[in-house]
Amino acid sequence: MTVKKVKYYLFLKDVITLSVTAFGGPQAFLAMVLDMMVKKRHYISEEDLWELHALCQVLPGPTSTQTISAIGYRIGGPNLAYLTLLVWILPATLIMTGAAILVDFLQTQTTGSLNFAKFIQPMAIGFIIYAAHKTIGKMVKTPEATVLMMLSAFVAFFYNSPFIFPIMLIVGGVSTSLKFNKQPKIEEKSGIKVKWDNFVLWGAVLIAAAILGHFTRMLPIRLFENFYRNGSLIFGGGQVLVPYLYTEFVEFKAYLTSEEFLTGYAISQGVPGPTFSISSYIGALSMRGMGIGGAITGGLIAAAGIFLPGTFLIFFVIKFWDELKKYRPVRAALEGINAVSCGMLIAAAYLLFEPMPANTFNITAIAGTYLLLQFTKIPTPLIIIVGIIVGVGYHFILNNWVY
Template identity: 60%
Template sequence: MIGRVRYYIFLRDILMLAVTTFGGPQAHLAHFQKVLVDKRKYLTEDDLMEINSLCQILPGPTSTQTLTAIGFKIGGPTLAYLTLLVWILPAVILMTLAAMLMSSIEEKNWSLEFTRFIQPMAVGFVSYGAFVIIQKTVRTKTGIVLMVTAAILSYLIQTPYVFPVILLCSGLLTALKYKNQPKEEKVKIVVPWANFLLWAGVLIFAAALGGITRALPVRLFENFYRNGSLIFGGGQVLTPLLYTEFVQYAPKQYLTSGEFLSGYAIAQSLPGPVFSFSSYIGALSMREYGTGGEILGALVSAFGIFLPGTFLIFFVIRFWESLKRYRAVRASLEGITAASAGLVAASAVILFQPLENTIINFSVTIATFLLLLFTKIPSPLIILGGLLLGFVVRWATER
């Protein structure tokens, strides 16, 4: 009974975090520290930082993996999966509703002019994300070279399949610098393969089923599951992949550039994981199937993006103590994070290109970047200000 009560309180704390935590992985970590360490003492500060560091090495949403790993540490797989659901559902529901509202507005041919400032603001958010990642992770000449190379390649070769190749190759290159890492006493690694096989099995099965049936829900799940399996660096790095795959990639093009950027801006203004943006894309991708199709598209996309990171953290956390003693593993992180920074920097340019090259759009993008850089104004208020300004400009021009 005591355990059940403690699990209930833990899940209630996770729900409160899900509806009050803004700002992406860096800001999320501070909230986790305050609630889970300082207030509830579920784990120590060192435990939290080590779990978070491990999640940064793995592909997937860092904040989500950190929380599910804590749930696993406290109560095993069952509590971990409940933690995942409680953490992601509020943001997924809100992003699904946003997609349905967007679809309804377009069906009724209502003007979206009030969102005119939201799209360049979204580019400002991506630019700021690139700046933060570069500032925090790129500190060596090798990192700078890999960052610039990744940015150029991802800009020139705008296909969904180039991104994981860039990330993996960059990690392998810096792994060769393992001698720069301090030595630690090695221990024998015993690897329980069950969760890895589960991750790989779902990936192969989804790809095969999607190829055979060509069913859109299955293909959406496979697309997001694949992206979720190969993304290092959080929602900012996910953005260019999704834009290339769902807006630019000719066989799909399920969303327009305007719809994508508006959705990304909304995701920035909501609490919880930025990866919930996937549910918005999934819902709009299946809008032609009605409300039921939109909900189904949102759900399969959300589970597709969140599950692989969960499977992988469950796999690695069991032998992490042994694995982290190997210098090559620690060295590979330099290349992965540097390439991630390059992908985000290139995405800011790619996302801006469909917009009109006007002074207003440039000014809004730069102003958003500067507000994020030099003020502590919360992201939701910045987005709300952009929407209000759009309404005012539309009202003034129609008079």
Template identity: 55%
Template sequence: MSLRHYIFLKDVLILALTAFGGPQAHVAMMFKLLVEKRRYLTEKELVELNALCQILPGPSSTQTLTAIGFRLGGPNLAYLTLLVWIIPAFIFMTLAALAVTFLQNRNISLHFTRYIQPIAVGFVAFAAYKISTKVIESKTGIGLMVISAILSYFFRSPWVFPVLLLAGGAVTAIRFKNHPLEPDKKLKIEWSNFILFVAVLVTAAVLGSITKWRAILLFENFYRNGTLVFGGGQVLIPLLFTEFVEFKQYLTSEEFLSGYAFLQALPGPVFAFTPYIGALAMRDYGVGGQILGSIAGTAGIFLPGTFFIFFVIRFWNELKKYRVVKASLEGINAVSSGMVCAAAILLFHPIETNWLNISIVVITFAVLLWTKVPPPFLIILGLLLGLFIP
């Protein structure tokens, strides 16, 4: 690697330690550091790469950074970029899961997290608001969002989500003629990374069904979810809650919400919630098993998006000319925002319904909407209140 590559990885580490606020905030920081200061790429190139990652399943800001690494130094630098970006949050969330297990093994209650749980619901509600204001562009989009919210609220099977996403994309894809025609499309596809993606998926599914070993089953679960999530980490939350809390009951709702609240206090990718879930799902296998579960969760959720970006970036310039691709995004995004709206309601159900918790949700939403108070401050305040107020 060249000196420029090492400097780039140092910049990625700076982002991993300072980029709070989710994908939109991450991209804004990339503009400032990677475009304006370092000039690794132009503003137009970053906008286009981010647009590409928005139409692919997986963590959009992670894929954008990985794609920049790929353009600068090929696959090797891209994989290093991915590791540098996710490792800080991975370490913290794994430690959080180990701490939760330690407390439970000593019969120490998680009651001190009681205030950060409604705060976490406020974060999800705010995410639903932000996503809907950015991606809903028509009455069709509003309709898809409402229908998606209702269906994902009442039908909580993990397989409902991909069906809704595909259906939403199909509804708006029909209106592709509303988009301008792009001439000179010459699509040449290299299939190696897509074949690798499918091979890993099939291998994990087969090994999991044969061995029944939870670490492999977890990897397959997260890998499948990683192929189905459009719209960033907020959309991932309802999928994880349905599968791992309601369906498989690996975590309690209290543990889930506490972990999500911890995540809001961290910089880096929202998808880093998965090592926390993976570690708690393996708590019966000791500390070594929990670390293995954390690794399985992290690898499972991040690999599909990485394979997809490696696959698509080679022919992106031609793919984006197709009107059907552009048109389908509106439906996919509208359905995604509906899922997050439903998630805010679902996540509140396990919390005791009283005026205090409702007020905390509303106040959190209002603070995020009308002030610039950083999310970590709200989480720390919630923890302090839980520790010192009886």
């Protein structure tokens, strides 16, 4: 793989441009990277981009973030890669941390009411259903995968523990790896040269955070461990992250209410950059009891926790992926992992809707959002902005603030 020699500050300038203009999720992000970094700047070839993106899709963590970091790694090694990561995630992290502080402030001014978010809460369910529809269409293509998807959704309905998800991922991957004979053969070279430094770093941080969190019981450390663990297990992108975070921080630990979570998820759909930025919103609200400083700290800790593991893993695997992908069991396991991730999406839509009143208003808002996304080209941020404006207007009228 050949890489063009570039000035690092020009590359980072392009990264920050993407971070504040890449609306529309991973698909829009990839199209912008192809246009800016391949066709315009020629940092890497188009073939190299597809290869890096495919590798990131089969690893846990945020695919878009890993892809842009991997490009930085190819161009300038680890130092540029970490700078790329920081520049890419910072705008969305700050926006979602600020959104959390604003939501908490508005609640304190209205005796805990989230009426101003009345419209965007059911809209969030519509976004999840749309994401599930698109993801299932791409990832679930065999009867075995369909069965795994439904089983994982069923388990998630009744066992809402954050510890059940990694078990299901392992079971799904192992079950489909057993039929590796159906995968086409690729000539395998004897042995794989593996450099373990980034893998050891990933594992050491995970173990250290778990031990420190257990013995100190300090909320910032426990939050970092929670997000780092989730960032190490998520296959399938930001939409798959939703059920994990909802189960752990709403149902299991009650750091947020369901309404607060839905509001944050809807807002995150209208924010440019990585979709994993909802973690900063959750982290900020989890530490709001410590004041604005605590909320900002929580948002930054959550960002570090959710983005670092995927970065460590992509830097680890990228060095020997060309050899690893030739092994048929590895490729076969991806079918089961993806199917379980899709089951998590189905569960997420149900779990998030369950606390919400099943009235005509909410069902219409959910269906309307899905139909707009499916059959129109209206930009996602515009849909969110309209929902927020209508919700704020409704809130003012309800409280007799408009005469």
